[in-house]
Amino acid sequence: MDGGTEREMELLDSYLRAVKRYLPRGQADDIIKELGDDLRSQIDEKATELGRPLSDSEQMAIFKENGDPMLVARRYRQDRRSLSLGWELIGPELFPMYSIILCVNLTITVVAIAAIALFTHTPITIRDFYFAVVVQILCVTLTFIILNFIRRKFPQPWYYPPAELAPLIPISRWYSTSGLILWSVVALWWLLIPHFPRVLLGGAAAHLNFSPAWHTLYVAVLPLLLALISQRVISLARPAWTWILPVMRLAINIAGTLIFFLLVFKGGGLVMANAAQYDHVADVANGWLMWGLFGPWLWMYTGVAALVYAWYCVPHLRRLLRRERMGPAATVSDVPCESGKERT
Amino acid sequence: MAHGTNSDGLLENLRLELRRGSLVLAVLAALRDEQYGYTLRKALADHGMEIDEGTLYPLLRRLETQGLLLSEWREEDKRNKRFYRLSPEGKQILKPLFAEWQSIDSSLDGIFRES
Numbered sequence: 001m002d003g004g005t006e007r008e009m010e011l012l013d014s015y016l017r018a019v020k021r022y023l024p025r026g027q028a029d030d031i032i033k034e035l036g037d038d039l040r041s042q043i044d045e046k047a048t049e050l051g052r053p054l055s056d057s058e059q060m061a062i063f064k065e066n067g068d069p070m071l072v073a074r075r076y077r078q079d080r081r082s083l084s085l086g087w088e089l090i091g092p093e094l095f096p097m098y099s100i101i102l103c104v105n106l107t108i109t110v111v112a113i114a115a116i117a118l119f120t121h122t123p124i125t126i127r128d129f130y131f132a133v134v135v136q137i138l139c140v141t142l143t144f145i146i147l148n149f150i151r152r153k154f155p156q157p158w159y160y161p162p163a164e165l166a167p168l169i170p171i172s173r174w175y176s177t178s179g180l181i182l183w184s185v186v187a188l189w190w191l192l193i194p195h196f197p198r199v200l201l202g203g204a205a206a207h208l209n210f211s212p213a214w215h216t217l218y219v220a221v222l223p224l225l226l227a228l229i230s231q232r233v234i235s236l237a238r239p240a241w242t243w244i245l246p247v248m249r250l251a252i253n254i255a256g257t258l259i260f261f262l263l264v265f266k267g268g269g270l271v272m273a274n275a276a277q278y279d280h281v282a283d284v285a286n287g288w289l290m291w292g293l294f295g296p297w298l299w300m301y302t303g304v305a306a307l308v309y310a311w312y313c314v315p316h317l318r319r320l321l322r323r324e325r326m327g328p329a330a331t332v333s334d335v336p337c338e339s340g341k342e343r344t
Numbered sequence: 345m346a347h348g349t350n351s352d353g354l355l356e357n358l359r360l361e362l363r364r365g366s367l368v369l370a371v372l373a374a375l376r377d378e379q380y381g382y383t384l385r386k387a388l389a390d391h392g393m394e395i396d397e398g399t400l401y402p403l404l405r406r407l408e409t410q411g412l413l414l415s416e417w418r419e420e421d422k423r424n425k426r427f428y429r430l431s432p433e434g435k436q437i438l439k440p441l442f443a444e445w446q447s448i449d450s451s452l453d454g455i456f457r458e459s
Contacts, residue, residue, distance in 0.1 A: 034426050
């Protein structure tokens, strides 16, 4: 097997694995075998026509014609359930994921409430569950309605491209723009905190001062926010520089994990009472900051995100090494796909 | 020209809908001779019935589940391929289905001539 063919198989396998992820388990292997044979036949035919192995972007064009892995798999599913109220709220392609996430969330909520009640020896009533369950249903449903709206509004992009194919899909402008707006708002909020502590501490701000630990955290988080904004700006200006996204986010998430882990590990409060009678206010605020806003969930989240982005960096690194090894000739594989078909 | 774009989109949707209805008949007719997916798709395309693999393979599976097609995996050109052919039940259904198609065709023809 020569380098070109090996590379073709690598990308094809990556595409097929992505399709398989969404297929019904019982039929997945059979479907993938057949779909793989068809795509391989198309690649072979095109390669014969050109008299050389296909470049990455030429293969990608074949996969794009075949479709987003999630949508391809959906066509094999008999399950066509959706959520509609006169018009479609959650389409059949998202509905299976919606029902799974809703069930998982509701189960965790119910079990957690029951466990807390048992642990604290308080009687369990229906009212305890009612609010949490309704909030869960509303939040999950609303999230999926928005996702469905985005899918309908921007039907072309691939939503969760496999890592191996991600470098070939330019980052969509609307994705960079929405991220830019979101993180600019967060950065603005962060910048306002020293001048208007109420935006973080609410009414309690009048009785509290920030501790030295807060100042360390504040200064450490600021460059992370600037880096998050910079990544969106670069991706907006250069959508074809697909390596920017995983590389910068990997660095940001590693830094975030270290910062937030050290914050929890070192302990100590982020705020202090400005008078002894407000010590309990400081305790409550520190509890909310250390276990809520900057709680362990944050470093765990950034840690997992760092692993995911590290995984997405691997194909870029491999491409870089291949280019180093093969010289400028290898760049034929690195022509990005047309920018009209972007990744989200 | 938003109006032009909308009517182009509508025409495309209606065209696809119309073709989708006739695909089953085209696939059944083409599978009177045994073929595997890729060659079937090419054969249909050669006759002006372009169909993408994302539509064809689920359709083949559905027709097989309905008992209209039979399939088997066999090796050809050092590769395992799934060959499809019309089942006896499929053969039985193809005839009246094609007659129905011809009847629709002549009805439409008549309507168009009158107007």
